[in-house]
Amino acid sequence: xxxxxxxxxxxxxxxxxxxxxxxxxxxxxxxxxxxxxxxxxxxxxxxxxxxxxxxxxxxxxxxxxxxxxxxxxxxxxxxxxxxxxxxxxxxxxxxxxxxxxxxxxxxxxxxxxxxxxxxxxxxxxxxxxxxxxxxxxxxxxxxxxxxxxxxxxxxxxxxxxxxxxxxxxxxxxxxxxxxxxxxxxxxxxxxxxxxxxxxxxxxxxxxxxxxxxxxxxxxxxxxxxxxxxxxxxxxxxxxxxxxxxxxxxxxxxxxxxxxxxxxxxxxxxxxxxxxxxxxxxxxxxxxxxxxxxxxxxxxxxxxxxxxxxxxxxxxxxxxxxxxxxxxxxxxxxxxxxxxxxxxxxxxx
Numbered sequence: 001x002x003x004x005x006x007x008x009x010x011x012x013x014x015x016x017x018x019x020x021x022x023x024x025x026x027x028x029x030x031x032x033x034x035x036x037x038x039x040x041x042x043x044x045x046x047x048x049x050x051x052x053x054x055x056x057x058x059x060x061x062x063x064x065x066x067x068x069x070x071x072x073x074x075x076x077x078x079x080x081x082x083x084x085x086x087x088x089x090x091x092x093x094x095x096x097x098x099x100x101x102x103x104x105x106x107x108x109x110x111x112x113x114x115x116x117x118x119x120x121x122x123x124x125x126x127x128x129x130x131x132x133x134x135x136x137x138x139x140x141x142x143x144x145x146x147x148x149x150x151x152x153x154x155x156x157x158x159x160x161x162x163x164x165x166x167x168x169x170x171x172x173x174x175x176x177x178x179x180x181x182x183x184x185x186x187x188x189x190x191x192x193x194x195x196x197x198x199x200x201x202x203x204x205x206x207x208x209x210x211x212x213x214x215x216x217x218x219x220x221x222x223x224x225x226x227x228x229x230x231x232x233x234x235x236x237x238x239x240x241x242x243x244x245x246x247x248x249x250x251x252x253x254x255x256x257x258x259x260x261x262x263x264x265x266x267x268x269x270x271x272x273x274x275x276x277x278x279x280x281x282x283x284x285x286x287x288x289x290x291x292x293x294x295x296x297x298x299x300x301x302x303x304x305x306x307x308x309x310x311x312x313x314x315x316x317x318x319x320x321x322x323x324x325x326x327x328x329x330x331x332x333x334x335x336x337x338x339x340x341x342x343x344x345x346x347x348x
Contacts, residue, residue: 008191009273009274012208012211012273013211013273015208016208016209016210016211016212017212019205019208019209019212020209020212020215023209023215023219024215027219041222041223041226042222042223044223044224045221045224045225046224046253048250048253048254048257051254052247052250052251052254053247054097054247054248054250054251055097055251055254057100059104060076060078060100060103060104061076061077061078061079061103061107061112061114062076062077062078063075063076063122064076064077065122066144066147066148068139068140068143068144068147069139069143070126070131070136071118071123071124071126071140072123072124073115073116073117073118073123073124073140073144074096074115074116074121074122074123075096075113075114075115075116076096076103076113076114077111077112077113077148078103078104078107078111078112078113079106079107079108079109079110079111079112080111081111081149082111083109083110083111084109084110084111084150084153084154084177085110085111085113085145085148085150085152085153085154086102086106086110086111086112086113086153086154086156087113087115087141087144087145087153087154087155087156088102088103088112088113088114088115088156088157088161089115089117089141089155089156089157089158089161089162089164089165090114090115090116090117090120090158090159090160090161091157091158091159091160091161091162091183091184092159092160092265092268092269093220093227093228093231093252093256093262093265094120094158094159094252095116095120095121095122095252095255096114096115096116096121097114097248097251097252097255098114098158098327098329098330099112099114099329100330101329101330101333101336101337102114102156102329102333102336102337102340105333105337105341106337106340106341110154111148111150113148115144117137117140117160117161117164118131118132118136118137118140118264119132119260119263119264119265119267119268120255120264120265121255121256121258121261122255122258125259125260125263125264126264128267129267129270129271129274130271131267131271132264132267132268132270132271133271133275134163134164134167134271134272134275137164137167137268138164138167138168138171138172141155141164141168141172142168142171142172142175145175151175152174152175152176152177153175153176153177154176154177154178154179154180154344155168155169155176155177155178155179155180156180156181156182156340157180157181157182157184158181158182158183158184158328158329159182159183159184159326160184160268161184162181162182162183162184163184163187165179165180165181165184166179166181166184166186166187166286167187169286169288169290170283170284170286173284173286173287173288176288177288178288178289178290178291178343178344179286179288179289179290179291180290180291180292180293180340180343181290181291181292181293182292182293182294182295182328182329182336183293183294183295183298183301183326183328184301185301185305185306185308185309186308186309186312186313187283188283188312189305189308189309189312190305193302193304193305193308197302197304199302200301200302200305203299203300203301203302204300206300207269207273210266210269210270211269211270211273216262216266217262217263217266220256220262221256221257221261221262224253225252225253225256225257228249228252228253228256229249232244232248232249232252232327232330233249236299237297237298237299237300237325237326238325238327239325239327239330239331240323240325240331240332243330243331244330283312285312285313285314286312286313286314287314287315288315289315289317289343289346290309290313290315290316290317291316291317291318291319291339291340291343292306292309292316292317292318292319293319293321293328293329293336293339293340294306294318294319294320294321294328295321295324295325295326295327295328295331295332296320296321296322296323296324297322297323297324297325297326298325298326299325299326300326301326303320306318306320317343319339321335321336324336
């Protein structure tokens with residue numbers, strides 16, 4: 001690591017401490033001002049031992065587990081196993097169920113497989129942030145494709161899954177048929193943009209909070225995982241009204257109520273900040289046809305980011321969806337699927 005990277009990590013952790021203190025003081029002030037409400041939120045956590053019925057919907061596919069070298073991953077597969085593989089990689093705070101609309105839509109032409117990344121939901125959750133490095137996340141995908149009986153795949157990633165998809169395509173282009181990334185910037189562009197644009201810095205405040213141990217897990221699980229409901233249905237940044245049902249919210253709450261439900265996912269951020277993942281340089285240009293689909297009402301990422309990928313991809317298509325949020329594949333699934341289908345049918 002360079003001196004500049006060590007400086008970046010040091011500054012990031014100073015910011016993390018400040019944001020963590022502000023969040024802790026906010027919780028303390030809420031406890032002082034509204035002690036009964038605070039206590040109610042503290043104890044309001046439903047026990048979830050039974051998987052919600054929507055997660056066992058047969059139209060979404062069949063559940064399976066696959067043992068890789070160092071981790072066991074859960075996945076849902078839909079479509080004929082003899083068809084080409086489409087691999088769907090979710091982001092934060094999500095799991096395989098975020099791809100429910102794509103699992104159905106593409107199962108006629110592909111074997112569509114949506115995974116739980118390591119640390120999430122039904123997949124194993126290794127201890128320690130070092131087990132969530134980009135090297136290990138990419139290695140999971142490299143092992144997974146042949147373990148599923150394929151040599152390559154159409155690789156589709158959203159948010160953190162997009163970051164993994166970008167990294168995988170840079171390192172293993174021979175295993176990528178086509179690349180589709182939803183609301184995730186190319187990793188070579190993000191750090192510089194973050195440093196040079198205060199608007200993106202403001203939007204990324206949560207990344208710094210996530211560096212603090214234990215506190216983010218506590219905040220996100222309070223009041224029966226209210227944070228999940230706010231992220232997916234809140235007025236700022238949530239999907240369109242009616243898109244995410246109460247049953248869908250229960251599915252997400254069930255996934256993150258598993259033991260260690262938030263720690264593994266948050267370790268993605270902790271590992272990225274402490275490693276070189278935010279300092280990607282001298283990367284190979286992606287030669288495979290690549291599509292970026294971008295929901296423009298993204299509260300976490302600026303709209304200028306997708307266009308910056310043009311310097312790192314030889315054959316790039318970008319489709320903006322003006323009315324879609326960060327959760328674009330759930331927010332406007334028909335439009336996303338249409339863009340994907342048109343891209344996949346192109347001869348390149």
